Amino acid sequence: MKILIVEDERRLGQFIRKGLSERSYTATWVASCREARDALCETGYDVIILDLGLPDGDGLALLKEWRQNGFNEPVLILSARDAVQDRVRGLDLGADDYMPKPFSLEELLARIRSLLRRQATSKETVLEHRGVRMDLLARIVTHQGQPVEFTSREFALLEVFLQNVGRVLPRTLICEKIWESHYDIDTNLLDVYMSKLRMKLEADPANPLFKTLRGVGYQLL
Amino acid sequence: MKSVGVRIAFWYMAASLLTLGCFFRVGRFLLEQHMIHSLDLGLASEFEQVKRRLGPEAADLAPAQVAERLALNASVRYLIEVHGADGRVTYRSRNLSDRVIPDKAMQGHLVSLALKRFFQSLKMGSPQQLPADGRTYNAIVGDLGELRIAEYSAGNLMIRVAVPKEQVRNLVVAYQEVFYGMVILMVIASSVIGFALSRILLRPLRQIQATAIQIGSDNLGERIPVSTVEDEISNLARLLNQMFDRLESSFNQVRRFAAEASHELKTPLSLMRLQTEKLLTEGGLTPAQEESLHVVVEEITRLNKIIEELLFLSRAEAAAITIVRKPVDPRTYIESFAQDAQVLADSRDVRLTHMHSGDGRVEFDPRWLRQVLLNLLSNALNYTPPGKRVTVTSQLMPHTWRVAFEDEGPGVPPAERERIFEHFVRLAHTAQHDKGSGLGLAICRSIIILHQGRIWAEDTSTGPGLRVVFEIPLTAATSAGAVTPRTS
Numbered sequence: 001m002k003i004l005i006v007e008d009e010r011r012l013g014q015f016i017r018k019g020l021s022e023r024s025y026t027a028t029w030v031a032s033c034r035e036a037r038d039a040l041c042e043t044g045y046d047v048i049i050l051d052l053g054l055p056d057g058d059g060l061a062l063l064k065e066w067r068q069n070g071f072n073e074p075v076l077i078l079s080a081r082d083a084v085q086d087r088v089r090g091l092d093l094g095a096d097d098y099m100p101k102p103f104s105l106e107e108l109l110a111r112i113r114s115l116l117r118r119q120a121t122s123k124e125t126v127l128e129h130r131g132v133r134m135d136l137l138a139r140i141v142t143h144q145g146q147p148v149e150f151t152s153r154e155f156a157l158l159e160v161f162l163q164n165v166g167r168v169l170p171r172t173l174i175c176e177k178i179w180e181s182h183y184d185i186d187t188n189l190l191d192v193y194m195s196k197l198r199m200k201l202e203a204d205p206a207n208p209l210f211k212t213l214r215g216v217g218y219q220l221l
Numbered sequence: 222m223k224s225v226g227v228r229i230a231f232w233y234m235a236a237s238l239l240t241l242g243c244f245f246r247v248g249r250f251l252l253e254q255h256m257i258h259s260l261d262l263g264l265a266s267e268f269e270q271v272k273r274r275l276g277p278e279a280a281d282l283a284p285a286q287v288a289e290r291l292a293l294n295a296s297v298r299y300l301i302e303v304h305g306a307d308g309r310v311t312y313r314s315r316n317l318s319d320r321v322i323p324d325k326a327m328q329g330h331l332v333s334l335a336l337k338r339f340f341q342s343l344k345m346g347s348p349q350q351l352p353a354d355g356r357t358y359n360a361i362v363g364d365l366g367e368l369r370i371a372e373y374s375a376g377n378l379m380i381r382v383a384v385p386k387e388q389v390r391n392l393v394v395a396y397q398e399v400f401y402g403m404v405i406l407m408v409i410a411s412s413v414i415g416f417a418l419s420r421i422l423l424r425p426l427r428q429i430q431a432t433a434i435q436i437g438s439d440n441l442g443e444r445i446p447v448s449t450v451e452d453e454i455s456n457l458a459r460l461l462n463q464m465f466d467r468l469e470s471s472f473n474q475v476r477r478f479a480a481e482a483s484h485e486l487k488t489p490l491s492l493m494r495l496q497t498e499k500l501l502t503e504g505g506l507t508p509a510q511e512e513s514l515h516v517v518v519e520e521i522t523r524l525n526k527i528i529e530e531l532l533f534l535s536r537a538e539a540a541a542i543t544i545v546r547k548p549v550d551p552r553t554y555i556e557s558f559a560q561d562a563q564v565l566a567d568s569r570d571v572r573l574t575h576m577h578s579g580d581g582r583v584e585f586d587p588r589w590l591r592q593v594l595l596n597l598l599s600n601a602l603n604y605t606p607p608g609k610r611v612t613v614t615s616q617l618m619p620h621t622w623r624v625a626f627e628d629e630g631p632g633v634p635p636a637e638r639e640r641i642f643e644h645f646v647r648l649a650h651t652a653q654h655d656k657g658s659g660l661g662l663a664i665c666r667s668i669i670i671l672h673q674g675r676i677w678a679e680d681t682s683t684g685p686g687l688r689v690v691f692e693i694p695l696t697a698a699t700s701a702g703a704v705t706p707r708t709s
Binding site: 009011012015016019053080100101102103104105106151152153179188189192193195196214215216 | 480483484486487488490491492493494495496498499515518519521522525560561564565567568591
């Protein structure tokens, strides 16, 4: 998997490149619009991580240019500007995801995985994992064969986990999927819902179903 | 009279009518003078005739002789009265019968007198066609109406010749009728002209208005077209354009600041967080060290939140935040919010009641408003002890949507209630759950103001606690760019 990192801050760019290399991605780091254009012309990439504030131009303009020229690589915008407007504009211009700074490496990896997987989304209507069975059409959840009552929010939350078994799901990503916003992170709403899921599905505390990654997110084991 | 155009048309009409009225009055006076002048000429020639008939020995004639000489000249039109040297009447024409021609002039109309004086001062008055010892005046005689009278002396006789002014009056009445017709025509013509005039006069103002409506936070670069002619309106347009220049540059400053501050602050924060997490994932730390690093990560997140909130406030105060209004049914919106609110309240062991009344739709930005609801809810939950209640009331009223959060906490003294919406203001008895930045309510107020609404705190209806209420209008106010400007 080849990843292009366009980030003007030297230390941040190198840190991401190193972090990705350790997870066996092939990462290239460039620091300007000009270098990014050259890099993209030379070879294809599976994912591009694009910072918006570049010394020789605007990342959004670069993205627009790429999309007009027919480059379809998934683009993950990495930006300090977290105004909703920029976010919406970025997605409108053809970005595939948007991640506000500061972020954790786990979150970046989760989003990259989600981008790579996007083309091959499973169309399964029944999800199953460790005795938890979820029927998306009938909207029924059973645990060890026993039906469990779920509210619509809990159902949506469980669905996100069952579609990402074993993967770390950052809080921001979950909130975006469930509430279509990232403000809810401010409250402990997600933690409260997680404790409800645990109460309903974790029979044995010694053998947990969900793992909490402090400050990062949750993982369905 | 709310439109300047209507006022201009009205004033134009009033001015035209006033001018017409003045011209009419002067015209009537001049016409009257002209008529009277011709009457006076007639009177003078009648006197000459009387004098001729009486002959040179007029002074010595007996009253019977006077009557005899004048009887031949029995004019129907003129009334003649002859006074002897002793002042007694020696002759009275037949058509006068027993009436007396008065010797006192009646008081003239004030306006007529003023006009007369004015025209005399201009030396435009009719030149006296009468003998030097004669005088003319007007008087009313019973059934004959107003008379024009000329008084002359011939030797020791005094002769008064009079003629009814009926002719003059008739002409004046006819003239007045024409005038009334003219008034009606003038009202119609001047209102049409006045309206057209106001349209022409106000066209530059309408252009200014159309441009001003178009200039929002997204297109501050637009300017009002200024005509090359230097007049009051182009000066106003230039002045407004200068104001827009200043506005644009300060807007741009705020935006640049927001973008640059974000970048400058968040990039180092990213590195701090990444490095800290690296230490945590590499392992080999004592539990106490690990805990310290977790605290660092949590504080980085908190710092980031404060930066975001401050930037949001600075942008909102510069009106650089765009609100995307969508028609939403407040009932379903509140229901959906209450689902999450209930879960949060349960986790704090606080009872939550919510209710909604009224059907219809409200136009607002659902994302921003959700933040307001969440902020108000967490405030209420933070100050409400376990076991107590938080009540959310949503009411759809004819023009506004009102939502109130009522808690059973310690409340806020009235003097502090306005302050809690300011930046970083926290009250002495901060609840233990509160990990907020002290900006939550300020953000709520910004968002509500962006929706042209208002938010305030008040006493609860029952006992202690605080009630925070916000109100937003059902639809965007017309002044806020919701108007589509007409392009002319």
